[in-house]
Amino acid sequence: MKNISAHSFEIGAIRPPSEGASSSLLIRVTRNCPWNQCKFCYGRPYNHEKFELRTVEEIKKDIQAAEAISEEIKRVSWQLGYAGQINHMVGTAILQGDPDLRESHSFLTVFNWLSSGGSTVFLQDADSLIMKTPDLIEVITCLKETFPSLERITSYARAKTIYRKTVEELKSLRKAGLSRLHVGLESGDDEVLKHVNKGVTAEQHIIAGKKAKETGFEYSAYVMPGLGGRSRSEQHAKNTARVLNEINPDYIRSRPLIPGVGTPLFDEYEGGDFQLSSPHERLRELKTMIEALTVTSHFCFDHMMNGWRNESGSFLFTQDYEGYKLPEEKGKILELIEEGLRVKESKHIDAKDLVAMAL
Numbered sequence: 001m002k003n004i005s006a007h008s009f010e011i012g013a014i015r016p017p018s019e020g021a022s023s024s025l026l027i028r029v030t031r032n033c034p035w036n037q038c039k040f041c042y043g044r045p046y047n048h049e050k051f052e053l054r055t056v057e058e059i060k061k062d063i064q065a066a067e068a069i070s071e072e073i074k075r076v077s078w079q080l081g082y083a084g085q086i087n088h089m090v091g092t093a094i095l096q097g098d099p100d101l102r103e104s105h106s107f108l109t110v111f112n113w114l115s116s117g118g119s120t121v122f123l124q125d126a127d128s129l130i131m132k133t134p135d136l137i138e139v140i141t142c143l144k145e146t147f148p149s150l151e152r153i154t155s156y157a158r159a160k161t162i163y164r165k166t167v168e169e170l171k172s173l174r175k176a177g178l179s180r181l182h183v184g185l186e187s188g189d190d191e192v193l194k195h196v197n198k199g200v201t202a203e204q205h206i207i208a209g210k211k212a213k214e215t216g217f218e219y220s221a222y223v224m225p226g227l228g229g230r231s232r233s234e235q236h237a238k239n240t241a242r243v244l245n246e247i248n249p250d251y252i253r254s255r256p257l258i259p260g261v262g263t264p265l266f267d268e269y270e271g272g273d274f275q276l277s278s279p280h281e282r283l284r285e286l287k288t289m290i291e292a293l294t295v296t297s298h299f300c301f302d303h304m305m306n307g308w309r310n311e312s313g314s315f316l317f318t319q320d321y322e323g324y325k326l327p328e329e330k331g332k333i334l335e336l337i338e339e340g341l342r343v344k345e346s347k348h349i350d351a352k353d354l355v356a357m358a359l
């Protein structure tokens, strides 16, 4: 299988869990985070490494490498009589021919992507829209021409970057084929946003979100229960609901705060300047936010960090990527919150314990 091992392409550190579920092909268009200053993160997912733009030529070479791997996998499928279908038998045959491919992220990514239908791509890293718009359009066009089976192309984007793009730029990106933006909203409260150095105001969040929605993007907004700590919990909940109501994202995804060791917010917590809220306090905060929502979004708890338990000891909320549809299932979420509040605090996964374990 030399034809496969001769090709590789660069893959970044992370992608949203929902993109993992669809086994999206990962194409790295920039390296790391251009902001790196959010107090709870500090670019940790990218090992604090320096941000770098990649050239369009470099990215196109990666797309060509992914295409070459894809063509070889399909060739083996035809050779084995599976008519281009990518299944377990094809994978086994390829790995028997070249066991080293087990360690090849490029091969594994393309194989999983093809076997899941080959229809979605995620552009890495933290803020692809920071690329010059014509360059990003060239990359997206190249992807669509190379892989006509693509139905969805998605990316992380900072709200501030979307805010700075013109409506015409966003329209042209959408027209080129970029379809969904994953945006770290975290909070809609200006004091909380300022405290954690998010680099964006609530108003800018609203303008960015509305612009993206009006130009046809699917908007996936990540919110962070607990980010206001104990002292700003209520304003965090109410103002986050207010901003979400203005944007009406397609998806709202809950990512409760767990300050990473080595981040400035962790240091504030250790020094006693920031009080982490307890599991019950976070549920009450969530209740305040959910009650105030008037959106038609899917509300999702699609990550293990949503560690609340129900009375049977299982996860309180489904971790499904489509979550709960609002407003239809608002009552259901509120009922589950009440159930979670009946469960002893010690039975829930507590951010404080996770922080202590990481030390």
Ligand code: SF4
Pocket (backbone or CB within 6 Å): 033, 034, 035, 036, 037, 038, 041, 042, 043, 044, 126, 158, 184
């Ligand atoms: S923008 Fe995102 S990746 Fe960058 S520091 Fe903030 S939370 Fe981390």
